[in-house]
Structure formats: structure tokens, C-alpha cells
Amino acid sequence: MKTESVLEKVFASGELAVTSECGPPRGAVPDKIIEKAKMLKGYVDAVNVTDNQTAMVRMSSFAACVFIKQLGMSPILQMVTRDRNRLAMQADILGAYSHGIDTMLCLSGDHPHFGDHPMAANVHDIDSVQFVQMIRDMRDKGKFQGGDDILNPPKMFIGAAANPFADPFELRVARLAKKIKAGTDFIQTQCIYNIDKFEKWMEDVRDRGLHEKVNIMAGITPMKTVGMAKYMKNRVPGMDVPDEIIKRMAGVPKEKQPEEGIKISVEAIERLKAVEGVKGFHVMAIEWEQKVPEIVERAGLLPRPAIDL
Amino acid sequence: MENFEPVIVAFCCHYCAYTAADMAGSQRLCYPPNVKIVRVPCSGKVDAIHIMKALEKGADAVYVAGCLEGDCHFKNGNIDAAKRVAYIKKLLDEIGIGGERVEMILMSAGMGERFAQTAADMTEKIRKLGPNPAKSTSMDMASNNL
Amino acid sequence: MITAERKPMEELIECLRPYHRILLVGCNECVTVCSAGGRKEVGILSSALQMAFMKEGKTLEVKEMTLERQCDPEYIEELVNQIDQVEAVMSMACGCGVQEIARRFKAKPVFPAVNTEFMGASERPGVWAERCQGCGDCVLGLTGGVCPIARCSKRLLNGPCGGSTNGKCEVDPDIECAWQLIWDRLKALGLEERYEENIAAKDWRTSRGGGPRKIIREDLVK
Numbered sequence: 145m146k147t148e149s150v151l152e153k154v155f156a157s158g159e160l161a162v163t164s165e166c167g168p169p170r171g172a173v174p175d176k177i178i179e180k181a182k183m184l185k186g187y188v189d190a191v192n193v194t195d196n197q198t199a200m201v202r203m204s205s206f207a208a209c210v211f212i213k214q215l216g217m218s219p220i221l222q223m224v225t226r227d228r229n230r231l232a233m234q235a236d237i238l239g240a241y242s243h244g245i246d247t248m249l250c251l252s253g254d255h256p257h258f259g260d261h262p263m264a265a266n267v268h269d270i271d272s273v274q275f276v277q278m279i280r281d282m283r284d285k286g287k288f289q290g291g292d293d294i295l296n297p298p299k300m301f302i303g304a305a306a307n308p309f310a311d312p313f314e315l316r317v318a319r320l321a322k323k324i325k326a327g328t329d330f331i332q333t334q335c336i337y338n339i340d341k342f343e344k345w346m347e348d349v350r351d352r353g354l355h356e357k358v359n360i361m362a363g364i365t366p367m368k369t370v371g372m373a374k375y376m377k378n379r380v381p382g383m384d385v386p387d388e389i390i391k392r393m394a395g396v397p398k399e400k401q402p403e404e405g406i407k408i409s410v411e412a413i414e415r416l417k418a419v420e421g422v423k424g425f426h427v428m429a430i431e432w433e434q435k436v437p438e439i440v441e442r443a444g445l446l447p448r449p450a451i452d453l
Numbered sequence: 454m455e456n457f458e459p460v461i462v463a464f465c466c467h468y469c470a471y472t473a474a475d476m477a478g479s480q481r482l483c484y485p486p487n488v489k490i491v492r493v494p495c496s497g498k499v500d501a502i503h504i505m506k507a508l509e510k511g512a513d514a515v516y517v518a519g520c521l522e523g524d525c526h527f528k529n530g531n532i533d534a535a536k537r538v539a540y541i542k543k544l545l546d547e548i549g550i551g552g553e554r555v556e557m558i559l560m561s562a563g564m565g566e567r568f569a570q571t572a573a574d575m576t577e578k579i580r581k582l583g584p585n586p587a588k589s590t591s592m593d594m595a596s597n598n599l
Numbered sequence: 600m601i602t603a604e605r606k607p608m609e610e611l612i613e614c615l616r617p618y619h620r621i622l623l624v625g626c627n628e629c630v631t632v633c634s635a636g637g638r639k640e641v642g643i644l645s646s647a648l649q650m651a652f653m654k655e656g657k658t659l660e661v662k663e664m665t666l667e668r669q670c671d672p673e674y675i676e677e678l679v680n681q682i683d684q685v686e687a688v689m690s691m692a693c694g695c696g697v698q699e700i701a702r703r704f705k706a707k708p709v710f711p712a713v714n715t716e717f718m719g720a721s722e723r724p725g726v727w728a729e730r731c732q733g734c735g736d737c738v739l740g741l742t743g744g745v746c747p748i749a750r751c752s753k754r755l756l757n758g759p760c761g762g763s764t765n766g767k768c769e770v771d772p773d774i775e776c777a778w779q780l781i782w783d784r785l786k787a788l789g790l791e792e793r794y795e796e797n798i799a800a801k802d803w804r805t806s807r808g809g810g811p812r813k814i815i816r817e818d819l820v821k
Contacts, residue, residue: 225753226753230800252753252755252760253753254762254769255752255753255762255769255770257752257770257771258769266752266753266754268753268754268755269800269801269803270800270801271753271754271755271756271757271758272755272757272760273756273757273797274756274757274797274798274799274800277797277799277800278800289800305761307761310759310760310761310762310763310764311759311763311764311765311766311776311779312759312763312766312779312782314782315759315778315782315794318794318795319759321795322757322794322795322797325795325797326797334761381761381762381763381764381769382761382762382763382764382769500639501639501643502639502642502643502646505642505643505646505647505650506642506646508646508650509646509649509650544608544643544647547607547608547609547647548608548612548647548648548650548651548654549651549654550650550651550654586653586654587649587650587651587653587654588653
């Protein structure tokens with residue numbers, strides 16, 4: 145075992161891991177994050193906390209993770225390269241580890257263009273691949289990126305994102321290989337609606353033996369309405385929503401659409417369980433966290449293994 | 454300013470617009486003497502600076518007259534001229550002189566009537582609009598002596 | 600070339616308001632090529648400024664000059680004969696030129712007429728696009744001749760990110776995804792394996808991050 149991370153232990157046990165996600169509040173209101181996390185307790189192994197998602201300022205992921213840790217849950221610190229240089233990142237990693245946070249997800253981050261501060265400077269001192277490598281070297285070599293020794297090096301379980309649906313499709317396996325080479329321990333994919341395409345990607349991943357070098361978690365996001373489905377199909381870059389999903393959502397009356405959306409997600413999970421190389425599920429229910437317990441239960445993913453924190 | 458007589462410079466291309474002006478002459482069509490014609494080989498020869506200088510030196514308006522679309526003797530001169538006129542219109546709006554004082558007009562060599570009508574319309578439009586705000590009083594007197 | 604665009608007229612008129620006699624200096628190099636500050640643009644701006652002043656019942660005398668370039672002191676020296684006859688100078692050159700004039704003629708206020716933008720190349724007549732960020736440590740040999748620092752919105756050295764769509768950047772469909780371009784080039788060159796070599800974190804000291812830079816050629820220093 146490389147770390148004390150709950151997630152690492154679940155993967156090692158051979159059970160399918162389950163994670164979910166919380167977005168911190170747009171203000172100094174800890175109760176909001178605590179409320180959301182409480183809904184997930186017992187239904188997931190670990191919880192991602194997003195970092196200024198869509199480039200909108202929110203309470204820092206680090207601070208929100210501390211609150212979640214205090215609830216007796218295992219937080220996953222998400223960090224983007226957009227807002228911090230390597231000094232700030234390493235400092236935050238030391239700080240987070242000192243608070244008992246031992247799992248991270250490394251991302252580039254959405255461009256400020258999309259957020260509430262389009263006028264801000266983009267940092268991108270390093271990119272997500274170099275970020276993974278940096279944390280791996282901190283953990284395994286005990287050295288800062290600049291070369292000096294670290295006192296009590298942080299033992300982080302390192303995650304990264306993968307999007308099997310973004311362009312160029314032919315590069316998506318190579319990009320995964322790059323991240324694995326840099327030291328990624330687990331991957332969370334973008335939410336999956338086009339299961340055929342995902343299965344094709346996994347086939348290529350398995351061809352190269354990559355599924356054995358990293359723990360791949362399939363991303364799942366339940367649709368609430370047909371409007372949401374259409375929006376995600378047409379307006380979100382790197383998202384692949386097949387027409388059948390839109391048809392299914394449109395085929396039921398408005399009050400029944402949330403239930404249909406959850407049904408679709410549960411069916412997806414069942415289908416994905418059979419895909420060799422899928423080691424777990426990352427259920428992202430943005431502003432709909434209360435439905436995660438139901439999805440996890442109906443998908444037969446309960447009970448979660450009891451791992452001492 | 455009751456007796457304001459606009460001074461309008463018309464850059465006319467040799468092949469179409471100037472010939473149309475000639476045609477207007479042969480047809481004995483009247484058009485206002487306010488319009489001063491400057492013959493150019495192609496409307497595309499007219500540069501932004503020519504239009505600016507005309508206005509700077511006291512013209513109240515300028516128009517560039519070229520061939521109909523697809524008929525330019527030099528292929529795309531009229532299209533280039535139209536783009537430059539559009540650019541100058543924006544600049545003139547920016548400095549408060551008014552982009553409506555510059556126009557691009559297209560006509561064929563046989564359109565004597567169109568030439569005369571354009572000259573009349575432009576003169577009327579500018580008479581109503583008033584003199585070029587960049588004209589100083591000394592320049593006013595100079596233009597009246599033309 | 601270094602590209603620039605003329606500042607809005609309102610801004611230019613405002614900063615020249617206190618003056619009656621100025622020197623408007625163009626540059627025959629980069630800003631001529633991108634039609635922002637060459638001899639032609641000097642003529643047009645001069646005319647526009649004079650008309651703007653006349654409109655307010657004032658006069659502005661504009662002496663026009665276009666230097667070969669404004670980033671070499673030998674050419675700036677050519678302004679010596681004009682400088683005492685004017686109250687201020689407006690330069691249509693890039694920021695380098697404006698500063699060189701200010702450095703040489705400390706007693707004269709100098710104003711920029713253009714906003715200097717980027718180092719770029721012509722895509723087609725009338726269109727210039729950013730190509731180089733002057734990072735000081737060129738990686739173009741590794742990326743098939745396409746720069747990820749200048750052309751990737753997130754300057755990723757191991758891209759693309761998850762927002763690349765149909766070869767376009769998530770930020771703007773008019774921006775090509777640099778990493779799509781890089782991949783296409785590597786494929787065309789038969790160098791696909793290079794893509795999986797992770798490029799290490801950049802040392803930004805050679806870039807602006809290390810402070811304003813200087814090049815000294817000992818063999819050329821006088």
C-alpha cells in the first residue's frame with residue numbers, strides 16, 4: 145500500500161469502489177458543505193470536493209475537505225493547475241496532508257472564460273500530467289519539485305481525470321498512458337452516457353494493459369430533465385449524449401423525468417459492472433446529492449466496506 | 454447657415470462611374486454643381502487617406518463610385534473600395550464627424566440617370582445634415598470662393 | 600511580427616487634449632506589416648486627430664514622420680530636429696518604440712497610439728494570429744512545429760485537455776486546439792510515439808517570470 149487512503153484500501157480489497165462529489169458554497173458558509181456531505185455518509189467510500197469549478201470562486205477545496213474529514217468521512221482534494229503555481233500547490237498539499245487528507249484529484253481546470261472572473265490571469269505553471277508527477281515524487285522520493293527534501297513527505301493517493309469522449313478520440317488512450325506514466329493511481333472518467341463508445345475505449349485501454357496499471361472509475365451523472373439532457377448534449381464540450389437518452393427522457397411526462405434519469409443511471413452502472421477494468425463508480429449528482437444514496441442502493445453497490453479511517 | 458452649399462467630392466472610376474457621368478452630360482441631365490468629380494482608374498485606387506484628406510480640407514461629404522458587383526475592370530477593386538469606405542465610416546463615427554458623410558455607390562457605364570440622381574440625393578442629404586463639423590470658419594470662406 | 604491595434608479615438612483625443620503641436624511617429628517594420636502604425640496609418644490618424652480638434656473649434660498641428668524602426672537608438676536620433684518644435688510625441692510603434700522615444704527625449708511627454716498585442720504571423724491578408732510567447736526555451740522541435748505555450752489556452756505541455764471539441768478550443772470555436780494541431784503534425788511526420796513522452800514542468804526563468812530579460816552579445820558590444 146502506498147498510502148493510508150480509504151480508496152486505495154477498497155481497490156486493494158477487490159470490491160468496486162464508490163465515490164461522489166460535493167461543490168463547496170459560494171461564500172463562507174461551512175454548513176452547506178457539511179449538509180451535502182452528510183447525505184453521502186455511508187453510501188460512498190470517499191467524496192470529491194471540487195476546486196473553483198467552472199472557474200467560479202467557491203470556498204477552497206482544502207477548507208471544505210477539512211470539514212468533511214471532521215465528519216469522519218474520507219475527502220478527495222481536487223486541485224486545478226489554473227489558479228495556483230507549484231509553490232502554492234505544494235504548500236496546500238502539505239497543509240491538507242497535515243489535516244489527514246490523503247487522496248487527491250489533479251486537473252487542469254476550466255478556463256476562466258467560463259467563470260465569474262474572466263479577467264483573472266491563468267496560472268498553469270504546470271499542467272495536470274506534471275502535477276501528478278510532482279505529487280508522486282513528493283510521496284515516493286520525499287522531495288519538493290525543486291529538489292529539496294521534505295520533512296514527513298505527504299503520502300497522497302493520486303487521481304486524475306479521463307474523458308473518453310473528448311476529441312481527438314484517437315488520443316484518449318495515449319493521454320491515459322501519459323497520466324499513468326506520470327504516476328496516477330486512480331482515474332475518474334467524465335460522465336458516461338454512450339456506453340458503446342466507453343466500451344470501445346476500455347477495449348483499447350485493455351489492449352495496452354493499462355487497466356491493470358491504474359484503477360478506473362466510471363463517471364455517472366443522473367439526468368434530472370430532458371432539458372438537462374439536451375443542454376449536456378449540445379452545450380457542454382467533451383460530452384457525448386446519444387439520441388436514445390434524449391428520446392427516453394422526452395418520452396415521459398415532466399414529473400416522471402427525474403425517475404427516468406435515475407433509472408438510466410442505474411442501468412448504466414449495471415452494464416458497466418460487466419466491463420473488465422472498471423474498478424468503481426464516481427457518481428456526480430450536481431445539486432442533486434440527495435439522490436446519490438438511492439442510486440448507489442438500486443445499483444446494488446451497498447453496503448460499502450467498513451474501513452477504519 | 455441658411456445658404457449652406459455642401460461641397461461633395463466624388464471619386465469616380467474611369468470605366469463605369471466617370472463614363473456614367475459623361476453619359477449624364479450627353480443626355481443633358483442636370484445634377485448639382487456641389488459634386489466635384491475626381492476621376493480615378495479604378496475605385497480600388499481610392500485609399501482611406503484620400504477620403505480623410507478630402508474631408509480634412511473642407512469637403513462636407515465624399516462618395517466613391519465604382520462598377521457594379523462582378524463588373525470591375527480590375528476584378529475586385531470595387532469590393533476593396535467598399536471595405537475601405539466601411540472602415541472610414543466607423544472611424545468618422547468615432548471622432549464625431551459622422552460616417553454618413555462617406556458612401557460607396559455602384560453603377561454601370563450606361564447609368565447616366567443613376568449618376569445624376571446620386572449626385573442630387575447626396576447633395577440633399579448633406580444639405581440637411583449640415584456642414585462638416587471639422588470645417589473652421591476660415592475654411593468655410595475658402596470653400597465658398599470655389 | 601509584433602502586432603498592434605490602434606487605440607480607440609476617444610482615448611487618443613483625450614490624452615492629446617492639452618496640446619497644440621505634436622509629432623506623430625510611425626514605424627516601418629512590424630506595425631506597418633499589420634497595418635497599425637506605418638506611414639499610411641500615420642496619415643490617416645493625423646487627419647482624424649486634426650478633424651476631431653477642429654470639430655471642437657481648436658487646432659492641432661501634427662508633424663508626421665515614419666522611422667525605419669523605433670527600437671534602435673540610431674533611428675530615434677532622427678527625431679532630434681523636430682522634437683523642440685512640438686509639445687508632445689505620439690508614437691504608433693509597439694511598446695518598445697514608445698519607450699525608446701521616451702528614454703531619448705526625457706523632457707517630452709510620449710503617448711502610445713496603439714495597443715501592442717502579440718508576436719504573431721499572418722494567417723491571410725488582414726488576419727494575424729498569436730504564435731509565440733517568447734518563453735525563452737523553445738520546444739517547437741518536440742511538438743511538430745506548433746507551440747503549446749502560445750497556442751494552447753491553458754499552455755499545457757501535455758495536452759489536450761478534456762474540452763477539445765472537433766479540433767477547436769473550449770474557450771472559443773474560432774481558436775484551434777493547439778494539441779489537435781500538434782497531434783496532426785506528429786502523425787504527418789510519423790512521430791506518434793513522441794506524444795506519449797511526458798514533457799517535464801517548464802522552467803519559467805527563461806520567460807518573463809524570471810524578470811525583464813536582456814541579451815548580451817559580447818562579440819558585438821561596443
